[in-house]
Amino acid sequence: MQNFHQVEVGGETVNSVASAAEPAPTALLDRALGILECFEPDVESLSLTELADRTALPLSTCHRILSTLVARGFLVRGSDRRFHIGTSLWMIAQQAPLGYILREKSLPALARLYEETGENITLAVEDRGEALYVERLMGERSIPTVSRAGARLPLHTTGVGKVLLAFQSASVIDAYVSSPLVRPTRDSIVEPERLRRELTQVRERGYAVTRQEMTIGSGSIAVPIIQGDKCVAAIGVIVHLARLDVNRLVASLTRAAETITEELDRA
Numbered sequence: 001m002q003n004f005h006q007v008e009v010g011g012e013t014v015n016s017v018a019s020a021a022e023p024a025p026t027a028l029l030d031r032a033l034g035i036l037e038c039f040e041p042d043v044e045s046l047s048l049t050e051l052a053d054r055t056a057l058p059l060s061t062c063h064r065i066l067s068t069l070v071a072r073g074f075l076v077r078g079s080d081r082r083f084h085i086g087t088s089l090w091m092i093a094q095q096a097p098l099g100y101i102l103r104e105k106s107l108p109a110l111a112r113l114y115e116e117t118g119e120n121i122t123l124a125v126e127d128r129g130e131a132l133y134v135e136r137l138m139g140e141r142s143i144p145t146v147s148r149a150g151a152r153l154p155l156h157t158t159g160v161g162k163v164l165l166a167f168q169s170a171s172v173i174d175a176y177v178s179s180p181l182v183r184p185t186r187d188s189i190v191e192p193e194r195l196r197r198e199l200t201q202v203r204e205r206g207y208a209v210t211r212q213e214m215t216i217g218s219g220s221i222a223v224p225i226i227q228g229d230k231c232v233a234a235i236g237v238i239v240h241l242a243r244l245d246v247n248r249l250v251a252s253l254t255r256a257a258e259t260i261t262e263e264l265d266r267a
Contacts, residue, residue: 031057032065036074036089045082102233103134105263106225109256110137110235116252120238122222124160126168127152129176131161134233156181156195157188159220160234162208166199167224167231173199187212207250211241219244223253225260235260 038046038054046054052062066083069075073088106123114121114137123135130152155161155176165176173196181190189195202208211219221244222236235257237249 028065031055031061032069035062035065035069039085045078045080045084047082051083101264101267105267106135106233106235106260109259109263110135113137113235113237113252113256117237117239117249119243122160122220122236122238123233124158124164124236125233126155126164129155131155131158131164131234133160153214154182154184156190157184157210157214159208159210159222159236159238162199162202162210163222163224163234163236164231166202166208184214185212185216189213207253208236209244209246211244217241221246221249221253223250223257225257225264227261227264232264233260 034055035051035057038051048059048063048066051057051066052059055062057065066075066077070077070083070086073086075083076086077083102125103123110121110123121135121137122133124131124133126132131154133151133153153161155165165173168176177192177195181195182188183190189198207221207223209219209221214220217240218238219241220236220238222234224231225233225235235253237253239249
């Protein structure tokens with residue numbers, strides 16, 4: 001049985017159809033998480049209508065869930081009636097190991113690396129087949145990049161991504177290179193066998209180099225952060241191609257990675 005409900009959307013009252021029976025708690029939780037997942041690094045605010053469209057939820061259901069999320073501080077509603085991520089999510093995120101261990105222990109070394117190079121510095125981990133950027137330091141001289149803290153980029157087109165992929169198990173690498181690979185630029189390596197050879201070189205020499213594989217005009221160098229026998233993260237430097245001094249940057253990155261490993265071992 002269906003009931004018609006009226007909800008306010010942007011100051012207007014509209015009709016919406018909702019089921020007479022309330023969804024099970026697990027279904028409601030799944031829907032709430034689906035709403036939160038709509039907010040991505042390049043999507044900072046969304047309206048009720050946009051959220052309903054993205055989640056395929058009835059307006060009335062979406063409105064009820066949003067009201068709860070706002071009341072608990074997970075979302076906030078601005079004067080423009082658009083929803084933004086709230087402080088409750090930020091506070092919870094700070095408790096994740098990426099925040100209070102990896103990021104906190106890495107920041108001093110990343111800051112020194114930035115002072116030494118004057119370039120974009122990135123810290124990333126592998127997460128669900130992508131490079132998740134945990135931290136980024138940049139300045140006026142740094143070349144503009146598409147990476148930012150909280151963003152995800154392909155493993156095969158970024159320096160940190162290649163490092164993270166190269167130190168995965170053979171089965172994970174096989175699955176990755178066998179899947180369709182995006183090609184942001186003409187220089188991106190998407191051929192399976194060529195990518196395999198590249199990853200072998202990364203493991204053997206201990207660092208990765210990219211040249212215009214993610215963004216035209218820029219390159220990157222990255223090294224692993226090893227704890228025990230596992231690569232837990234990667235740090236990289238993104239530079240203009242004209243300043244891509246591999247030997248100098250690898251030496252600086254290696255020193256920073258060793259310092260971070262020592263800090264993590266003491267944590």
